[in-house]
Amino acid sequence: MESRIAKEFRWEMGHRLPYHEGGCQNIHGHSYTMRVEVIGEIDPGTGMVIDYFDMKALVDPLIAQLDHSFLLDSSDHILVEFFKQYPMKVNQVDFYSTAENIAQYILRELIPGFSAFPSVKRLTIRLRETENTFAEAEHIYHRS
Numbered sequence: 001m002e003s004r005i006a007k008e009f010r011w012e013m014g015h016r017l018p019y020h021e022g023g024c025q026n027i028h029g030h031s032y033t034m035r036v037e038v039i040g041e042i043d044p045g046t047g048m049v050i051d052y053f054d055m056k057a058l059v060d061p062l063i064a065q066l067d068h069s070f071l072l073d074s075s076d077h078i079l080v081e082f083f084k085q086y087p088m089k090v091n092q093v094d095f096y097s098t099a100e101n102i103a104q105y106i107l108r109e110l111i112p113g114f115s116a117f118p119s120v121k122r123l124t125i126r127l128r129e130t131e132n133t134f135a136e137a138e139h140i141y142h143r144s
Contacts, residue, residue, distance in 0.1 A: 002121065005048075006037035007055045011067035015097035018076045027079075030129045032066075034059075034106065038114065039122040050117045058113040062106065071097045099135035103127040107137040115141060 014029035036059055040049040069089040072079055073096055083090050095101040107125045114123050124138045 001042065002039055003042050003049050004037060004039045005050070005052075006035050007052055007059070009034045009036065009059055009063050011063050013066050013069055013071055015071040015073075016076070016079070017096055017098065018073070018078070019096070027070075032102075033128040035124075035126040035128075036110070037124040037126065038120045039124075040117075040119040041121070043119050049119050050114075054117070058110060062109050066091060071102070073097055099127055099129045099133065100137075102129075103135040103137040107139055111139050118143060 010031065010033045012029060012031055014027060016027045017024040019025070036055060038049055038055075042049055069091050070079075070083070072083060072090050072092045074080065074092050074094050075096075080092070093105065095105065103125050106127065107123065110123065110125070114120050120141060121143065122138065122140050124136060126134050126136045128134045
């Protein structure tokens with residue numbers, strides 16, 4: 001029988017959408033929250049799908065990398081040049097920093113670590129950019 005478990009994470013991060021016609025073209029930040037959810041079989045030896053401590057160990061390094069950083073789209077030439085002159089904590093990526101793309105990026109980063117746990121069948125990331133908005137990304141492990 002399958003079970004679903006989840007753990008919440010939180011960090012602060014800045015970004016901008018240079019092509020946006022509204023306020024998001026400006027430098028701004030969010031208090032991001034993320035729900036990492038897995039679905040899988042309960043291991044009879046542990047009674048768990050995955051230990052929450054293992055989930056935390058897999059996710060925390062990525063959160064530490066993103067926390068209090070600026071997520072910089074490599075096509076944003078104005079800010080690429082700015083950060084060359086004024087080095088700060090920046091994570092340069094090759095995509096627009098929308099909630100959808102950030103969720104996909106985080107999912108891609110986490111897939112390998114969670115694959116080490118054979119009981120995990122599905123990994124879902126729910127990224128909240130604001131209290132009222134979120135994006136989800138999901139990966140299904142095809143185990144033999």
